[in-house]
Amino acid sequence: MLNILYFGDNWNYSTAYHRASALERIGHQVTHYHAEEGLPKFFKSSLIKAINFRSGYRLVQPFIQRKLKEILQSGIKPDVIWVDNGEFFGKRCLQILKQFNCPVILYSIDDPTGKRDGRRFDSLLGAITLYDAIAVVRNKTADDFKAMGAKKLIRVMMSYDEIAHAPYLYEEEIPVEFKSEVTFIGTWMRNENRDEFLNVLIDAGISVSIWGDRWAKSQHFSKLEPYYRGTSIGGRDYVAAIQGAKICLGLLSKGNRDLHTTRSMEVPYAGGLLCAERTSEHMELYQEGTEAVFWEDAHECAALCKKLLAESKIETIKKAGMKKVRTLKLGNEDICKLILEKGLSTAT
Structure with missing residues (x-):
């Protein structure tokens, strides 16, 4: 059993929650944080959210960093840190996470190097080289991250959730x-x-x-x-x-x-x-x-x-x-097992 410190973000909160639950179902202990928890009310307005999206979440970096320092000082000792999507986490955030002295894995379901979302992923892209392993769902994303100096890339398919998406019996x-x-x-x-x-x-x-x-x-x-x-x-x-x-x-x-x-x-x-x-x-x-x-x-x-x-x-x-x-074994439980197995086998 691993002690996993898990960070979801706002954009994929529901799917992030499903993956955190899947990690628990396969036997791990998961401490889950929502990346926006604790942000001042100022950041909750639709206008500021739109500005954050278009500016790569630069404005929230000091607040996210402060929260990460609080978690670090709490004394928690994770075996691995899982960052889901990662758009809220810039370079300084990763430097704080590295102080936990355990592997840090990014699961990126979006296309941070694509053109659709403008500068939304600027903070994330500045931190790519600090992750010990990165799981992606597109070959083109993997190629781009490799060119940017990513340490270890894991290509997976997107997934369903075994519990949340189970069909009605009748x-x-x-x-x-x-x-x-x-x-x-x-x-x-x-x-x-x-x-x-x-x-x-x-x-x-x-x-x-x-x-x-x-x-x-x-x-x-x-x-x-x-x-x-x-x-x-x-x-x-x-x-x-x-x-x-x-x-x-x-x-x-x-x-x-x-x-x-x-x-x-x-x-x-x-x-x-x-x-x-x-x-x-x-x-x-x-x-x-x-x-x-x-x-x-x-x-x-x-x-x-x-x-x-x-x-x-x-x-x-x-x-x-x-x-x-x-x-095909493409449920969250199987995908999470695969990411941890490959990520931890090479992460340092």
Whole structure:
């Protein structure tokens, strides 16, 4: 059993919480801190959060450093420190963490060297060389970090959570408000053209249910609004929306250089039918047409959805996808085991 000092951040707090819980389930003792805990109220406003995001969290560095010093002075003796996503932790923060005299591992699910989020990761990028090991979910991120001098890189796939994303045992348990034909669960993002993609499906006569934040910002929202079911959902509602849909769309973030996403694992695990872009990584994960379905563009996606909805293969594909994702061992427990095994075998 390891004594793990675990730092989650605000952006991925729910997924960070799931990974911390997974570490506990596999037998480790986890002391968990939220990176924003203890920040002055000033930093909680939407405006200041936006400024922090766009400036690489420079303004919060003195406060985060002070908190880390308090933890250091508390006398806690971790065997390993796990930093999840790391956008709040700059170079000086890592220098403080190194004083615990144990390996420090970063798990980076985002794309810090990509272009989508501007300067959001400036603080993190200044600290890359101080981590003993870094786990990433993109080959391009791994290449960039290696060029920046990262000590040890571990390439993993994104993951589902064995507990949080477990399907309902019986279909009748799924609340009727979460049942749909085709669903997309995700945020509207500028320059990602997700709204235009969904418009193609709507024009093809497909009833699309949309869950997520910021969709009112879309210039096409007046057309999308009748299909909009509400803001972002989590917990059992998230599982219900996946399992209760006949088809679940998996849209990638081009700005994040995605070839797969967490949805690629969560949807089949939760009992949904994954309908996603045909990428090299999706093709490696699932057999097309039997374990998941793939498309090249919105028009092919629309035709594929209409064909599936008219046939009787949906339940067969759902069951095959659910079986396959479990054999791949891509749950949080397995991924966390892998990161610790590889990270601690070489971290100094």
